[in-house]
Amino acid sequence: MNVGSFLKIMEKNKKVIFLLDMDAFFASCHMAKDPSLRNKNVVVASPNRRAIVTTASYNARKFGIRAGTPVFKALEMCKDLYIANSDFSLYIDYSEKVFDIIYNNFTKSFEVASIDECYIDMTKTWKKFGTVKNAAQAIIDMIYKETGLTCSIGISTNKFLAKTCVDFNKPKGISFLLEEEIEEKLWPMKVEKMFMIGPATQKILNQNNISTIRDLALHDLNFLIEILGKRGMTLWYWANGKGNDEVTREASEFKSIGNELTLNFTTTNHEEIEEIIYELSLKIADRAKKRFLQGKTITIVVKYLDDNTSEFYNDKLRKKHITKQESVQELTNDPEIIYSVAKQCFYELWTGQPILLLGVRISNLANQIEQTKQLSIDEIDLYEGIDYSEVEKVIYNLNLKFGKDKIFTGDKLLKYIEKNVVQSKFLKNDDVHISNEQMINKWKNK
Structure with missing residues (x-):
């Protein structure tokens, strides 16, 4: 594919769309964190007896190991296998770094498809690099330089063709698929x-x-x-x-903020599931805070394995994409509250099926800056005619600097728990009369 071909595309008002796909992402994150693993046969799996491989490095794939291979079988196929335990906080951290590189250095016009994929609209940007291929190579090179991760890029005039061709040349590859090539390639x-x-x-x-x-x-x-x-x-x-x-x-950012993680495997491990929900909650809380947004409704999104979630209705195939939501008493962007509600919703929804996708979303948003609300007693100026202790003054000043209720005393914590946890819909009615000590323990366990 040469620049002339893409100039013709531009004349037809066609777009230049990249699909960036990280190579063996989960395994690559472990190797980027610990470079001593780079030449080893690395696979990622959950730390349990019946674990399956979730991602295999390209070295491990030479032995025939693929996602879904039972770990015991993978050990038979490769005697010197290195097994890395799943670490979703690590994956999300590297994912954010990759997307930040694109946002800060190439274009703000990109769309996150999953934890390791995004679509990039390079229509107005690629010419700065001379050719479309040069633009793609520049992205690949910078991501590797900044993170130690490799990626591949598929290029076309729409998202489907770009996603389809990215697998033509992996790892570290650049592939093209245009509409006039579909009979030959697709x-x-x-x-x-x-x-x-x-x-x-x-x-x-x-x-x-x-x-x-x-x-x-x-x-x-x-x-x-x-x-x-x-x-x-x-x-x-x-x-x-x-x-x-x-x-x-993030076209719907101001209506809701959400993140979904499509797994390269299925899992029924509750610790792994809770870790994913927690990391997603941290991520959307961070995005909400950066935009001074708070939400009132928290939603969990679950998708099961195809075979278990496909059903026929009037002779038509449908997939179940199940959600459950709850509302909290006050607007929030606190990751712990988001996580607690999302986790509780998940367990009210889940009946043990293998999980293929998890998502967390916060909606019914309001802008903190534009909110106008009556001051409560504890928000009134501490220095106005009343003699407060030095501790109270320090807390007040810190909260002024970093935001309301970043720091508070124990008695205020109890009031907060009583208002926001006990009254919350996801607790049972008989929990309203539990003691403060029980209340705190219940909150910690959430």
């Missing part, structure tokens, strides 16, 4: 290689003699809608090279 692929086609959808398509993307593209659209619902139309458009080219960075 159509020969098996339908199961297509984004959003899981085992259940593949089975339905195969039963109707649709085995390649070409079969899908040339099939009757009405029939696809009949057997797959609205998703049949989306898949048909994608198979014909059409797709959405709108890259929006």
Whole structure:
């Protein structure tokens, strides 16, 4: 692909869309943190007896180890395997660093697709680098220099084609797929290689003699809608090279703030699940604070393994994307409160199925700066005609500098817990009469 081809694209008012995909992301994060692991056969897994590999480094993949391989089997396949325990705080930290690099050095027009993927609209930016390929290489080089992580980039005129071609040349690769190339590059692929086609959808398509993307593209659209619902139309458009080219960075930010993590594996490990919920809560709390936003409604989002969440309704396949939400008494962007409510919602929702996706969202937002509310007794100027202790004055001054209620005394903590925890919907009614000590212990356990 040369610059001339993309100049023709620009003349047609087509966009230049990148899909950035981190290479073996979870394993790579461990190797970036500890460079001594770089030449080892690294896999990532949960620390339990029935663990499966969630990510295998490219060294480990040479032995045939893939995501989903049981750890005991992986040890048989590679005797000198290095097993790193899952660490979602590490992954989210590196994810944030990667997205910050794009935001601060290339363009603010990007859209996070998952913890290790994002779409980047380079339509107005690539010319600064001479060619589209040079622009992609500049991103790859800077991410490696700043983080020690490698990534690959797929390039096209819409998001679907960019995502599809990123796997053509991994790791550290740059790939192109344009609409005029779909018959040659896209159509020969098996339908199961297509984004959003899981085992259940593949089975339905195969039963109707649709085995390649070409079969899908040339099939009757009405029939696809009949057997797959609205998703049949989306898949048909994608198979014909059409797709959405709108890259929006947190388009719904002021209605809600949320993060979802699609796993490279499924898990039923409650400690791992709680860790993910906690890290997501920290992340959205941080984003809310940076924008001076607080929310009143907290939502947990759960998606199960395809085979367990696909059902037929009026002969149409549907996936369950389950959510549960609760509201708190006062607006908040406190990560501990967000986590507590989200975790409680999760356990009220979950019945033990393998988890494929987890998300946390805060909504019903209000801007802290623009909020006008009546001052409560403890917000009135401490120095106004009343003699307060030195401790109280120090607390007041620190709260003035860093924000209300960053520091408070024990008796105020009890009042806060009583107001925000005991009255909260996710506690049972009989909890209202528990003692202060029990209340604090219950809050800690949350």
